[in-house]
Amino acid sequence: xxxxxxxxxxxxxxxxxxxxxxxxxxxxxxxxxxxxxxxxxxxxxxxxxxxxxxxxxxxxxxxxxxxxxxxxxxxxxxxxxxxxxxxxxxxxxxxxxxxxxxxxxxxxxxxxxxxxxxxxxxxxxxxxxxxxxxxxxxxxxxxxxxxxxxxxxxxxxxxxxxxxxxxxxxxxxxxxxxxxxxxxxxxxxxxxxxxxxxxxxxxxxxxxxxxxxxxxxxxxxxxxxxxxxxxxxxxxxxxxxxxxxxxxxxxxxxxxxxxxxxxxxxxxxxxxxxxxxxxxxxxxxxxxxxxxxxxxxxxxxxxxxxxxxxxxxxxxxxxxxxxxxxxxxxxxxxxxxxxxxxxxxxxxxxxxxxxxxxxxxxxxxxxxxxxx
Amino acid sequence: xxxxxxxxxxxxxxxxxxxxxxxxxxxxxxxxxxxxxxxxxxxxxxxxxxxxxxxxxxxxxxxxxxxxxxxxxxxxxxxxxxxxxxxxxxxxxxxxxxxxxxxxxxxxxxxxxxxxxxxxxxxxxxxxxxxxxxxxxxxxxxxxxxxxxxxxxxxxxxxxxxxxxxxxxxxxxxxxxxxxxxxxxxxxxxxxxxxxxxxxxxxxxxxxxxxxxxxxxxxxxxxxxxxxxxxxxxxxxxxxxxxxxxxxxxxxxxxxxxxxxxxxxxxxxxxxxxxxxxxxxxxxxxxxxxxxxxxxxxxxxxxxxxxxxxxxxxxxxxxxxxxxxxxxxxxxxxxxxxxxxxxxxxxxxxxxxxxxxxxxxxxxxxxxxxxxxxxxxxxxxxxxxxxxxx
Numbered sequence: 001x002x003x004x005x006x007x008x009x010x011x012x013x014x015x016x017x018x019x020x021x022x023x024x025x026x027x028x029x030x031x032x033x034x035x036x037x038x039x040x041x042x043x044x045x046x047x048x049x050x051x052x053x054x055x056x057x058x059x060x061x062x063x064x065x066x067x068x069x070x071x072x073x074x075x076x077x078x079x080x081x082x083x084x085x086x087x088x089x090x091x092x093x094x095x096x097x098x099x100x101x102x103x104x105x106x107x108x109x110x111x112x113x114x115x116x117x118x119x120x121x122x123x124x125x126x127x128x129x130x131x132x133x134x135x136x137x138x139x140x141x142x143x144x145x146x147x148x149x150x151x152x153x154x155x156x157x158x159x160x161x162x163x164x165x166x167x168x169x170x171x172x173x174x175x176x177x178x179x180x181x182x183x184x185x186x187x188x189x190x191x192x193x194x195x196x197x198x199x200x201x202x203x204x205x206x207x208x209x210x211x212x213x214x215x216x217x218x219x220x221x222x223x224x225x226x227x228x229x230x231x232x233x234x235x236x237x238x239x240x241x242x243x244x245x246x247x248x249x250x251x252x253x254x255x256x257x258x259x260x261x262x263x264x265x266x267x268x269x270x271x272x273x274x275x276x277x278x279x280x281x282x283x284x285x286x287x288x289x290x291x292x293x294x295x296x297x298x299x300x301x302x303x304x305x306x307x308x309x310x311x312x313x314x315x316x317x318x319x320x321x322x323x324x325x326x327x328x329x330x331x332x333x334x335x336x337x338x339x340x341x342x343x344x345x346x347x348x349x350x351x352x353x354x355x356x357x358x359x360x361x362x363x364x365x366x367x368x369x370x371x372x
Numbered sequence: 373x374x375x376x377x378x379x380x381x382x383x384x385x386x387x388x389x390x391x392x393x394x395x396x397x398x399x400x401x402x403x404x405x406x407x408x409x410x411x412x413x414x415x416x417x418x419x420x421x422x423x424x425x426x427x428x429x430x431x432x433x434x435x436x437x438x439x440x441x442x443x444x445x446x447x448x449x450x451x452x453x454x455x456x457x458x459x460x461x462x463x464x465x466x467x468x469x470x471x472x473x474x475x476x477x478x479x480x481x482x483x484x485x486x487x488x489x490x491x492x493x494x495x496x497x498x499x500x501x502x503x504x505x506x507x508x509x510x511x512x513x514x515x516x517x518x519x520x521x522x523x524x525x526x527x528x529x530x531x532x533x534x535x536x537x538x539x540x541x542x543x544x545x546x547x548x549x550x551x552x553x554x555x556x557x558x559x560x561x562x563x564x565x566x567x568x569x570x571x572x573x574x575x576x577x578x579x580x581x582x583x584x585x586x587x588x589x590x591x592x593x594x595x596x597x598x599x600x601x602x603x604x605x606x607x608x609x610x611x612x613x614x615x616x617x618x619x620x621x622x623x624x625x626x627x628x629x630x631x632x633x634x635x636x637x638x639x640x641x642x643x644x645x646x647x648x649x650x651x652x653x654x655x656x657x658x659x660x661x662x663x664x665x666x667x668x669x670x671x672x673x674x675x676x677x678x679x680x681x682x683x684x685x686x687x688x689x690x691x692x693x694x695x696x697x698x699x700x701x702x703x704x705x706x707x708x709x710x711x712x713x714x715x716x717x718x719x720x721x722x723x724x725x726x727x728x729x730x731x732x733x734x735x736x737x738x739x740x741x742x743x744x745x746x747x748x749x750x751x752x753x754x755x756x757x758x759x760x761x762x
Contacts, residue, residue, distance in 0.1 A: 029687065077683050123753045124680035125687055 001030045001068065001076070003061030005204050006133030008068040009190050010181050012197035014131055015072040029127060030069040030076035032062055033118055035085035035109070036212040044224035047215070064201055071198065079121055081113055088112035090212060090225070097222055098234055100254040100278035101354030104166070104323075105210055111169040119177055129177045135161035137183035137363075138175045145309055151175035153306050153365040158186040165323050168358045168368030169304045222255060238283025240267055243276060243292055254278050257285055260293055260350030278353075294347035300357045300369030301339040307366050311340060317359040317366055319344070321351055327360050340369065375689045376735045380570075380667055381519050381547060381726035382693060386613070387572045393616035394574065397609035405606045406597065415608045422615030429618040430564065430581045431555045438601045439611045442578035443546035444470040445591065446565025449580065449602075450513055450542035451475060453589040454563075457482030459510040462539075464488045464496050464525075465711040466518055471544055472707075484508075492713045493656035494523035502533050509539045516548030516564075520708040520724055521654025522668025524552065531560025540586065546570055546578075550621035551630065551665040562586045568610065572729075573617030577610030624729055633729050634666035636736055640725060641669040643740040647747055649674030653709055653722055667727040672714070676721050676750045684746050690739055693724045 001007045015028045041047050062078055069076030089108045096103035114132065122130045135156040144150040151172050155162050170178070182190055187206075194202035209216045226233050236254040239247050249267045251257070256264065261275045265287060274293055277286040298321065305311065311334050318327035319342055328344055335341040342357065351371060358368035377385075397418055403411030405419050419439070427434040440446055447470035455461055455478050463475055465487040472487075479485050486504040490496050496514060512534050517524050527543055534541035542563035545554050550571030556564050562583040569575040582588055582601060594603035624630055644650060653670040656662040673681065678694035685692055705719035714722070725739070 029683075075687060077686075079679060079683075120753060121677075121680050121683075124677065124750050125684040126749070 001032050001065040002133070002207075003032070003064035003068075003201070004133065004207060005191060005194050005199075005201055006135075006182060008065070008133075008199050008201060009194045009197070010131050010133045010179075011068060011074065012072055012199060013181050013193065014179075015074050016197060028072075028074045028131075029122075029125065030065065030072075030074050031118065031121065031130075032065045032076075032078045033085075033113060034062070034078050034080045035082060035113065036090070037082065038212075041221070041224040041228060044227055045220050046217075047220060047224050064204070068199055068201070071200075079118070081117055084117055085109070085113055085212075094222055094225060096354050097218065097255045098236070100236070100257070100280040102258040102352050103354045104356055105212070106166045107169060107356055110166055115170055115174045115178065119174060123177075129179055131179035131181055133182055134163045134167060134180050135182055135187075136164045136167055136180045138178060138180055140176070144307065150307060150309075154183075155360070155363040155365075156180075156183045156185075161187055164360075164365050165320050165356070165358050165368075168306070168356060168365055170306065171304070172306075175306070219256060236280075236283045238285065240265065240285050240287055243286055243288045248273075248287065251285055254280060254283055254285065259352040274350075290349075293349045295351050296344050296347050298342050298344075298348075298351045298357055299335060299339050299372050300342070301337070301372050303338060303340060303367060303369035305367035307361065307364050311367070315359075315361075315366070317342075317361055320358045320360065321348060321371065322355050332359055332366075339372065373689045374738060375691070376731075376738050377691045378725045378727055378731075378735070378739060379691045379693050380728045381522075381724065383569050383575065384572045384728055386574060387617065387620060389620060390573055390613045390616045394609040394613040397612050401608070403608075405608060406595070415606070418608050418612045419606050422611045425615040425619050426579050429549075429554060429622060431557050432581050433584065435599065436581055436584055438580045438582050438598045439606060439614070440578050440580055440598075440602050441576055441607070442569070443468070443544065443565050443567035446546075446563075446567075446578055446580040447471045447513075447542075447544050448474050449588065449591045450511070450563045450565065451478060452591055454511045454540055454542075454587070455483045456510075458508065459483050460506045460508045461485040461511050461513070462488060462501060462504045462509055463513045464490065464515070466490050466494070466496070466520075466708045467513065467515055468519060468544060468546065471513055471515075489711050490523075491656075493662045494518060494521040494654035494708070494712050495656065495662045496525050496530075498526050498529040498533060501530050505533070505537050505539070509537060511540045511542060513542040513544065516543050516545040516554070516559075517551065517665045517668075518654070518708060519547045520706055521670045521712075522547070522664040522726070523654045524548065524663040524665060527559045527561065534562075535560055548665060550618070550624070551667060553625060556581050556583070563588065568614035568617055571617050571621045574610050574613040577607050577614050579614060629729055630666045633727060633731065636731055636733070637667055637669055637725075637727055640727070640736045640739060641671070643736070644669070644671050644725075644743060647673070647744050649751075650747075653712065653714065667729065667731075668724065669726075670709075670722060670724045672718050672722040673747050673750075674718075674721065676747055678720050678722055681723060681746060681750060684750065685742065688742050688746065690742055693726075694720075694722070 001011055011030055014026050066076055089105050093103045093105045119130050135158055137154040137156055139152055141152050142149040155164050191202050213221045237252050240249045240251050241247050257275045257278055259275055262272055265273055267273055271289055273287040274290055276288045276292055315332045317332050319330045320327045328348055330342040330344040332340055332342050353371050355371050356368050357371050359366040401414040403415040405415040423434045423437045426437040451474035461483050463471055475485050488500045488504055514525050514530050516527055531541055541561045543561045545564050546567045549566040564581040567578040590601050592603045597603055651672050682694045705716045709719040709722055
């Protein structure tokens with residue numbers, strides 16, 4: 001329970017199911033993962049002294065979650081996992097940026113905290129499953145894999161809220177012990193259910209930013225975090241070049257850039273320039289025109305398969321290469337060394353190392369991996 | 373569902389006698405103890421009688437009793453009220469945060485501070501206090517009983533060291549009060565702090581023994597209450613409740629209640645230690661057995677996450693505390709257990725059981741039935757396979 005509308009509504013739906021006393025009784029325990037102390041970097045490098053309200057793990061959100069649990073009459077606990085979160089999410093996030101890639105902390109958090117540690121905690125305290133407020137559908141298909149059966153992950157009814165992109169790392173075991181009660185509802189329907197259950201936060205706005213980065217300024221966060229750790233940001237200043245190799249200027253560090261970025265290049269050009277490539281070895285940033293951002297292939301590693309046990313030959317899929325990306329048709333093939341290669345039917349803009357590529361068969365998540 | 377409250381070191385319920393003693397002071401005898409009129413005098417009378425009881429409790433003069441808001445205030449007053457830049461302060465690394473955080477603040481203000489570490493048994497060795505002494509040592513503060521392990525500290529010996537060194541000696545007696553006699557003359561202390569709610573009194577009230585002539589600066593200014601030692605309108609019902617709780621606690625020390633409690637705790641402890649892969653924190657060995665308060669046992673359970681165990685036991689009706697505490701948002705393994713030399717995972721796998729003096733044999737039976745099952749279940753949970761996409 002994050003203290004937001006979605007997970008609060010899940011708690012209400014399970015604790016007070018429609019149908020009243022006749023409905024199947026589920027015993028529900030509310031848990032909030034406390035992952036990051038929002039005041040920790042306060043006052044460093046322009047990070048505000050007081051955290052904004054409505055942020056994950058802020059005391060306000062724990063207050064809201066506790067209040068919902070009280071209202072529903074369910075036991076409620078705050079499970080503190082700051083150390084795991086820092087080790088498995090924050091440090092990799094920092095390392096990826098410093099290495100010139102663009103990480104997705106939410107997927108790491110899902111893989112390591114929400115569906116791993118939290119599930120373990122839930123089982124420890126005697127629960128069979130965890131239920132979350134993610135917008136996704138999971139169901140068991142006994143016919144799959146030649147009748148051996150598999151758990152399937154599908155896009156939700158509310159495609160605008162689709163969170164399957166961040167859930168591609170779920171294992172069969174995790175899917176088997178997870179409920180996504182919001183998967184077949186739209187956000188307005190969820191707010192309506194929250195109102196029907198008398199939840200005071202039914203109008204609370206959605207959270208959008210990365211939960212541990214106040215104000216969303218990741219460079220400010222990197223600087224403040226490295227300073228707190230007493231570590232130096234590695235020297236990665238270098239040249240800005242065009243795709244022909246001509247030097248256009250210099251930059252102060254590769255962590256300042258992400259593929260597709262236009263702002264902050266400090267190069268004058270008659271036409272807009274975009275970051276095409278970041279070379280962590282030479283510290284060279286290649287820039288060019290928007291059209292040059294388009295590529296037709298990508299490779300992904302550290303794969304996880306959901307609807308199939310493994311990719312053994314070419315497969316037609318649609319691929320999402322970032323959260324707000326319309327899935328694009330491609331042919332997927334095994335590429336050895338635990339990687340796959342995808343060839344898009346149409347060139348795609350800004351394939352970004354560090355992001356994930358999630359493969360879909362219609363509404364189903366076939367699997368996914370991290371773009372290399 | 374049956375509930376067993378085994379977290380008495382966190383807080384205790386009021387005893388009905390305490391509730392009854394406080395009752396008239398909310399509505400009938402509501403006066404301000406500083407007022408001249410009858411209503412004020414009635415309140416004043418309640419505070420005076422309470423002060424006499426506390427003087428008996430501390431074995432001191434009534435004028436040496438200062439009522440306050442509890443243990444945190446007492447601890448803060450001792451540190452902030454005696455130390456000035458240039459002084460040296462000796463305390464221990466196993467004190468409550470109400471000593472440790474003020475101590476760190478004083479370090480920032482130029483007070484040299486020595487944090488003496490305990491023996492692995494949880495006991496502070498008086499020789500370590502002796503070694504830490506400097507000519508400019510002004511204050512020594514050591515707890516009577518540790519809140520997590522229950523280990524009783526050798527305050528009498530430390531009192532002698534302080535006297536010979538000419539240093540002031542404060543005892544944080546919050547966890548010891550009511551469980552062992554709080555005789556300030558025997559302890560040889562200048563200051564001693566207690567809290568009512570740890571011994572079946574109300575929350576938000578406590579008392580401090582301040583030996584006559586101790587140049588203690590008050591923390592709160594704003595009136596002549598408590599002989600100018602602590603400003604603020606007296607919490608009359610609370611003070612009356614504290615005194616009643618103290619009086620009942622003195623009775624419990626003499627009528628065999630505490631001995632019975634120690635026997636219950638010993639049975640609980642022996643039963644829990646029969647679970648394979650467990651051990652006692654704060655035990656000492658045959659040669660150096662440590663004394664503990666009667667109600668507390670602190671046990672590690674191998675391969676068990678303390679936090680999950682606390683939740684699992686709560687859902688089965690048993691209230692206990694884990695081996696980690698929340699400090700400013702981050703969860704740290706208990707500083708007490710870490711100072712005793714436990715590694716982080718063992719500190720996190722530790723649970724504190726602290727019985728109420730009203731605990732029964734049935735309570736202990738229930739805990740001994742539920743905990744082994746819970747431990748077995750927790751150990752049987754194999755780690756969930758982490759996603760490969762990592």
